[in-house]
Amino acid sequence: MADTMNNDAFVEFERVQKSYDGENLVVKDLNLSLPKGEFLTMLGPSGSGKTTCLMMLAGFETATYGDIRLDGVSINNIPPHKRGIGMVFQNYALFPHMTVAENLSFPLEVRKMGKSKREEKIIRALDMVQMGDFAGRRPAQLSGGQQQRIALARALVFEPELVLMDEPLGALDKQLRETLQFEITKLAHDLGITTVYVTHDQTEALTMSDRVAVFDDGRIQQLAPPDKLYEEPENSFVAQFIGENNTLEGVVKEIKGDVALVQLDSGEVIQAKPINVTQAGERTRVSIRPERVEYNEERMQDGAFTLKAEVLEFIYMGDIFRTRLRVAGRDDFVIKTRNAPDQARLIPGSQIKIGWLPEDCRALDA
Amino acid sequence: MSEAPTAQTASSHAAEARIADAAHTGPMLAADGTPLKKSLNRALRVQKMRALALVAPLLIFVLVTFIAPIADMLFRSVENDIVSETLPRTTTMLAEWDAKSTDIPPEPVFEALYKDMFFAAEAKLHTRLGSRLNYELTGTSSLFRKSGRKVEDMGEVYQDQFEVQNDFWKTGENWNSFMASDAWLAAMADWKPADGRQPAFELRDGIASTLPATSAAYVQYADFIQNVDEKNLYKTDPWAVIYSSLHEDLTGENDLAAYSGPASAELSAAATAAATFETVNFTEAFAGIDKDWTTLEVWQTIKVYSPKFTSGYFLNAVDMQKSVDGAEMRPENQQIYGILFWRTMVMSMAITLSCILLGYPVAWILANLPTRQANLLMILVLLPFWTSLLVRTSAWKVMLQQQGVINDTLVWLGIVGTDDRLALINNQTGTIIAMTHILLPFMILPMYSVMQTIQPTYLRAAKSLGATNWTAFWRVYFPQSIPGIGAGSILVFILAIGYYITPAIVGGTSGTFISNRIAYHISQSLNWGLGAALGAILLAAVLLLYYAYDKIVGIDNVKLG
């Protein structure tokens, strides 16, 4: 990773490893660096080591090997309370025996701040999360969304430069989650804080982040801005994990410049863009996004590669149609089309022709 | 209401209209037109009744086996009918005697005492009363025992004279012939022992107004013979007390002439003779048994304790006593309960405090250890429960005595000299050490179960907000563990306040509790009334502390898990 050595990096992980039991590495060789003000999301399936990374950064776990630097200073030996990092937990962790105002006052009190200054900051922080009227309530008297707002205010009230959030919206319902996603991103950008956000929800990751680090098996599989992650996955895990994806398996026959010929297991030969295949004879998985597949011949772009398909199932989903096809011997090929007035609804059992542009079709690792 | 018959449709439409209206005007109506609140209450009432019926057996069981004995015990702390029941005549007569006077009661009181004592001695109840009054005035017990033995001879003078005057007075059959009703006499004539119970004695009509004292004595005598002695009343010869009563009646102002029933001739002859009989001075007779009968103290005590209910036990329990002038403090050297109550409270608090200090870290470790190790440690915590209380307490005796393990170790380490070994047992130290050990699990368990519910993220959150380990603990963890401390403290304190085995074994004289005294009164001195009063005060103290705790800390702040 070239950007590890970036000089204006604010948070840096360098070759960090972590093992809890001395037998298995939960985090394997983590290299990550983010500049000041960036909103970075760690996205990955459960158990992939995201929380562990966050806890090492916060100081609650120590790295088994490697170096973690904050603003250029190694923080391996700095205890958590001296790191000055704001944290938001999934279960909010609001102190139940304190009122909202006392919760917010806590980080200021331990910093020995005067009373009037404290009150001013508390009011400002509460207004920031639109909870100004709730200062006297106990956490138990608040709804989940309100509690998370307070937790956010508490993590921000002492003006940390770095804020860590571990699945903060995991326990909330969809609508509330979307509202808060928006508010959190806005706050983070307005205040110019550096944020490391952990989630297993890809939509959340894509909508909120400047960059997303996709975790799996203790490694970062890809670190990229959301659009690039979706459009140009670098390996088949990322392609599978982010968004919906059609996979066709086969063997590379030939690579010519940026076109690879892939012989599918069912015999057809298709064109694809070689991403991490280098030579003929390699096994590969070819990945095509469902919305990049066209079946309406009139709209088929020039140079599109076409293939025969049989319609198995048609699902009406309101804004889109989702059609399952049998393609190249596989029954799980899905295409998505916009619900437009001129869009034909496919009839199960009919034989059609589908097509895509070779550059939308990526030949990844097997 | 889908199954509503068509005939009701019209009215149900009307009801619907009203339901719609109700939103704006009157109370909400249910579908059938009754106010919603009323039909809800009706529905809930059925549910409540059903629930109550389900728990009723257990509730009754608890009431009978748990509440009732406590209520009975508490009742004993004020109950005092033994005096007026054993000495009914005396206490009635004493009502007119001024206890503050310097004279002992007049002769009629002594005569009443003679009759009461006679019956009490026959029923062997006088010793019980003696023991009861002995709690209030030492020496009364032996006074009553002695008097009960001798009282039988006291009235024999009259019996002898009546029997000399006429043989008629000698036999029970003759007495019954005029004392008893005809119906009873007839029933008794037919009665054989094989028939079981004798027909209950019935007084003849009119005899009670002619011979009031004799009738009263005879009824009491008949009841005793028939029901306690279970002898044939028909064939039993009367007791001396009947003759002295007869003498009293015949020499008194009763209108014998108006009586015309059986034995009226014998009675008028006896009346004439009785006027010249040698009489007994009961005051002197009692004084002859024991000089104490002529002291004011004895009579004052009997008078003060005549009422059916008394505050005497409670006064006693707070080092006071009842006297003719009302309540007053006991002399200094007799005051023990105040000190004992105070000591019990202070030491229970000391025990609770040391349980908190020792239990908190243990509970914390338990709550933060991985499950496997926590379970192992838990067994160690619970281990004391598996050994007998006596064994554990006795083990402390071995540990704490002057030549015991702890003193030996301290001497060996050179911390104390051989000659000034620490006195760790048979004093308050011993009680506090042993009871802390015994009650510790009751502190640890509630603490542990509360601490288990405190998520580690709270501490992490506190530290991430800039708190040091200590601040995070003190400001975030500790306040959340208070409900556990509260529950444990209440449990330990209430158990400690009522403990008595351990203080009795290791407490010596300076380390015993009020409960040791209660146990003593219940099982040794048999002064149950005082024991009950002490217990009631203890109960009140606990409830008061509980109330104070609720006011200060809040009882909903107590959690057992």
Ligand SMILES: Nc1ncnc2c1ncn2[C@@H]1O[C@H](COP(=O)(O)OP(=O)(O)O)[C@@H](O)[C@H]1O
């Ligand atoms: N305190 C711990 N002790 C031992 N193993 C742990 C501990 N915390 C996490 N793990 C293990 O480390 C792996 C990664 O966990 P985590 O970082 O929580 O993943 P994520 O947050 O991505 O779901 C998991 O396999 C988990 O079982």
Ligand SMILES: [Mg+2]
């Ligand atoms: Mg996690």
